[in-house]
Amino acid sequence: MEEVFATVEQLKKRYNVSSSDEKRATQLLSDASDVIRSEIPPHRLTDDKRILEVMACAMVQRALAASTTLGDGLSGVSQATQATGPFSQSWTFTNPTGDLYLSRAEKRRLSKSSGQTGFHIDLAGE
Template identity: 35%
Template structure:
């Protein structure tokens, strides 16, 4: 791993996708840091294996980077192109390249952390469960 706080490295991303240009490597390094931070916002991130965190991190970064690529990016499902009698149609699930996790990945990580409100019994000093 490139950074002790990151769950993947640029080398991990390249090994699971394709060789990156120098410009892509710079962007990937930053996106990996962002994805690692995003993963930590889930309840069970520390309970899953290192490989699972690496896989989810690389997948999120790849989706964000593919949204910027030319042609039809991964996850494209409405864009129409016509050349003579030929036509291709795509619809974009992540057109802005946002860094996000799929619902299945969120489930693996135990869902988002929830803030719970509670109350304090002033006469006893005990916390009353929400």
């Protein structure tokens, strides 16, 4: 079995996790670890355990927050508007389905290098 990058206890230190969500959070942390491994090639994945922990927790927090926010029947809705007379409110949800994903900034933090490389092309044709 692959290493899980964070535990529920570590997640709880960073974010509010209800006792009813602990079992789900345990599974999501395992899934988040798998997503990290599949998104970042093994030779580029950082060895820093703390960064791995922080990123896994952030991914799970987003998924749990989406289920809390959208638990009232709005699951899958990416935008909503409510209007009464001349007043209206609009919402755009960042993660309406509660997916586990890595942002570009998180991918950069998880990589050993920036991914930028330099090269030289000899145009003189020696």
